[in-house]
Amino acid sequence: MKEIFRIAIDGPSGAGKSTIAKGVASELRIDYIDTGAMYRAVGYKMKQRGIGVDDRDALLRMLEETTIDFVKGDIILDGQVVNDKIRTSEISKMASACSALPEVRSKLVDIQREMGTRKSVIMDGRDIGTNVLKDAEYKFFLTASAEERASRRHKELLEKGETISFEEVLADIKQRDYNDTNRKLNPLRKAEDAIELDTTGLTIEEVTANVLKEIR
Ligand code: DC
Numbered sequence: 001m002k003e004i005f006r007i008a009i010d011g012p013s014g015a016g017k018s019t020i021a022k023g024v025a026s027e028l029r030i031d032y033i034d035t036g037a038m039y040r041a042v043g044y045k046m047k048q049r050g051i052g053v054d055d056r057d058a059l060l061r062m063l064e065e066t067t068i069d070f071v072k073g074d075i076i077l078d079g080q081v082v083n084d085k086i087r088t089s090e091i092s093k094m095a096s097a098c099s100a101l102p103e104v105r106s107k108l109v110d111i112q113r114e115m116g117t118r119k120s121v122i123m124d125g126r127d128i129g130t131n132v133l134k135d136a137e138y139k140f141f142l143t144a145s146a147e148e149r150a151s152r153r154h155k156e157l158l159e160k161g162e163t164i165s166f167e168e169v170l171a172d173i174k175q176r177d178y179n180d181t182n183r184k185l186n187p188l189r190k191a192e193d194a195i196e197l198d199t200t201g202l203t204i205e206e207v208t209a210n211v212l213k214e215i216r
Helices: 017-028 035-049 056-064 089-098 102-118 128-132 146-159 166-182 204-215
Strands: 006-010 031-034 068-071 074-077 121-125 138-143 195-198
Touching: 006 017, 006 128, 017 031, 017 121, 017 204, 031 035, 031 068, 031 102, 035 056, 035 068, 035 074, 035 089, 035 102, 035 121, 056 102, 068 102, 089 166, 102 121, 102 128, 121 128, 128 138, 138 204, 146 166, 195 204
Parallel strands: 006 121, 006 138, 031 121, 138 195
Antiparallel strands: 068 074
């Protein structure tokens, strides 16, 4: 294994990317970078400031004074831990909307590439293997049926105390799949050299083992 190597994990919402990436990161003792959390953090700040997706000037000004980092697994937005604040269904929608904006993507992709040059990382998102870390040593594309992904997300949201129906979560997932795969800029798609893993019906341990088997 090279001294510094990068692992890219892409796939649609709820395919299990972050759970698997965290497990692989701790097994290999490398850093995990959750790029979805970065889009969520930007969406969260836009919401807080009342900045809409059409207000490009205000958005640019906001981005100029925004810092995002990861410290020991926590996402830090402008010096504050925002882990829980960005995991609501409302912020999921904001993240999906703001991730289509070129100003937002260009700022976040720059930060992500910089993070990927310093040390070995596993990074998950939608455009990691196709754009952010095109030359990553290992690339995976995780999928699962929309129903299974919605059921996982629904469980997570209920555990957090949100009142939302399964049908609503399924409709949200389908809408986000549509937004993420149809946007003009770096849409979600499998890199030609990525290994595709369908996680439907598999346990976290099984998927993690499959990923590790390809790396070791
Ligand atoms: O993985 P997630 O659900 O936390 O991501 C939130 C949103 O951010 C999702 O709708 C797609 C977008 N995203 C993106 O466009 N590119 C990435 N690399 C990661 C996430």
